[in-house]
Amino acid sequence: MYRLPRMTPARLLGAAILTVSLPATAANIDFSGFATLTAGDVLSGSKHDKLNNFQCPCFIANYEYAGLYENTGWTAGVESTVGAQADIHIDDQLSATLQVDGHAVDGYQASLDWAYLSYRANNNWTLQAGHKRLPLYYYSDSNYIGYSYPWVRPPVDVYGWEIYSYDGVNAIYSNTVGDWALRTNVWAGSQKDNDSAMMGQIYNGARTQVLWSDIVGAAIDAGNDIVNMRLVYMQSGLEQTMFPNDGSTPVPQYPDGAKQRIYGAAFNVDYNNFLWRSEYNTFIRKAIDQTAPSFFTSAGYRLDDFTFLYTYSQYREELDTNYTAPQRYNTHSGTVRWDFRRKMALKAQIDRFKDYSTLPFVGNSTLLTLSLTTVF
């Protein structure tokens, strides 16, 4: 669509330094890649013309790049993604990770999703700096690695925020306690999106600048052979400004000094052939009296190369009525995943989205998607 590659000067500089330093250090480099071809169609739903110029019934499949399926026939141009990664091991302690992704909805413009340096101080501590995905959710880091999770996409009622990365620093402490492997991550940084795809194209049709400043967060992951759990907390400053298409005065959408706090938890189980995935998350923005809790639960069963999965997810927002009507919706989803060969899977998913917002947000819809995903 209208996205510029997300290459800030800092990221370009980082990439340049890494590239220049490569021949000198004769670093050991691992290359890897992934690709997902996803085609979908909104089969039915309520007719609805609120959402800018989109043909509804429609279904928002991705909030990060504003991936929206319309009722216009099958398309592979909403969620398909390719990516390539280089892990550059400069020495035993220092490494650099660069990942370039292309999303169909963007016309496959290259975006640098990961660009960071990692320093392993000792067996437990790792320090990192650069551009990373925001680890708000259990699947945040692997959101586009379709092969790594059972659904066509992590449930969007929960994975539904427009800021998904940050520039900053983080420290990771890894250890084991008995059967449990623990990983604690604390991070700080900020992220500014000068032209938020989600806000601009879908919500209000005008360029919208979003800034999450003074981000500070912490997450702890604990797992053994059967259970994987996660707790997360994050806070940041919040600024959002809409630039009306008619050139009139920019409109700030939050009061000065607005802040947000985010809490989340995940609980996953893999026991014999059974699998359970669940995640809860809530955003609190006091300045506009917004509380936005969301959760999903998935229950599944593996039968040889097939995985069958049912998912329920919901988003239910409480909001000061001075702003807009709160968004509230839920989704029932059924997924079949077929691991038909090594490092390749084919998935089919049906999502029944029900919109019960005070003012309909996108309306009800039923989406069918087929997805072929691979890592290499």
Place this chain on the structure above:
Amino acid sequence: MIRFLLMMSWLCLATTALADDVVVIVNPANTVILSQKDIANIFLGKTSSFPDGKPAKALSLQDGSPVRDDFNRKFLKKTNQQLDAYWASLIFTGRVTPPRQVATEAEMRALVEANRDFIGFVRESTAGDKVRTVH
């Protein structure tokens, strides 16, 4: 002729692997006691040290090796598909890299023999006495 010999040796390897248990090997100077869980944690990148705190670097054989498949089943208790999905979620975040892969059991044995940090696996019959078998 070379191809025939290669094929014969591959067949020998394949049949031996079925009858011959896979064992975990460390450097003889490494006297640490390892449980199956410790081994799994090291090979799954959940820890980068032995229980005594010294650095641990896992070595694996190449994809498709029957010895590696046996090791995955016995010590990691995961199918190849489960491991593929597990590593996919970690590799593409730059979090952990999978164990370094070596071409042959002989190379694996030589590396373990030469470096205290390495931990690997071979068929029991090929372990020899220059490395320590821990499981």
